[in-house]
Amino acid sequence: MIDTEKLSSYAEGIGLSLGQAQLETFDLYAQMLxxxxxxxxxxxxxxxxEIVVKHFLDSLMLLNAVSLEEGARLVDVGTGAGFPSVPVKIARPQLELTLLDSLNKRILFLKELSAALGQQNHCVHIRAEEAGKSAAYREQYDLATARAVAHLRELxxxxxxxxxxxxRFAALKGGEIEQELTESEKAVREMGGKIAGVRQFSLPDGSARTIVVIEKISQTLTKYPRPHAKIAKFPLI
Incomplete structure (x- = not known):
């Protein structure tokens, strides 16, 4: 379905070498999507x-922004159709991946997808703020990711x-980020984090992208995360 040679070329351009089996896995992913x-x-x-550039390559750029040790535990919050984490795991198969989404229909897709791609992922139907309060998930991960339109403050x-x-927490965002970074300073600090890096790049179609990397330097206070309605009504500003 997809042009695997082009995907391979794009990946090489960001320092990733994808084998034939990995390229075929990406093709199956696109078909199922x-x-x-x-x-x-x-x-x-x-x-x-567009799937190759805006989904697969965009997701793989995460590996240019953060280094992941073999066996690292990654949680993808509001993962939707599995971006960015499932493409990252195709490139780095030893990652331990948890996929969180609040819509059960998406979780059903992710379970089928994971099985088809040969990935033993944990696909969990849960809201992010509920997961953050649960001992099973709270402060359990080496990396959290989110590729979402929500403000960095809420993310x-x-x-x-x-x-x-x-x-670390890596947020995959669009091109304009300076104002959002300023508006998110209190929330990042309150959650025990600090901005560790901002990686800006362009996709082959010219789309501007930014990956904000936040390091967790202290435990999050037990009162966080707050319920969704409270987060929306009373942002940390």
Missing amino acids: VEWNQKINLTAITKPE SEYCLPLVRVGG
Whole structure:
């Protein structure tokens, strides 16, 4: 379905070497994404070239922003159709991956996808703020990721409680980030984090992207994360 040679070339351009089996896995992923998208709303991006660039390559850029040790525990918050974490695990198969989403239909897709791709992922139907309060997930992960349109301020409250002290949270954002970074300073600090890096790049189609990396330097206070309605009504500013 997708042009695997082009994906391979794009990956090499960011320092990643994908073998034939990995490229075939990406192709299967694209096929399942399009097939399932006809039944449930997973993505507005369904053209093969756009899937390669805006889903797969965009996700793989995470590996340019953070280093991951073999066997690292990664949690993807509000993962949707599995981005960015499932493509990252195709490139780094030894990662231990937990996929969180609040919509059960997406979790059903992710379970089928994980099985088809040969990934033993933990696919969990739960809201992020509930996971952050649960001992099973709270401060258990080396890396939390989110590729979401939500403000970094809110994403920090959802994601940083899941990260162990010494771990990181990586937020995949669009191009404009300076104002959002300023507006998120209090939330990041309150969650026990500090901005560790801001990686900006452009995709082959010219789209601007930013990955904000936040290091967890102290435990998150037990009062966080707050319920969703409170996070929305009373942002940490």
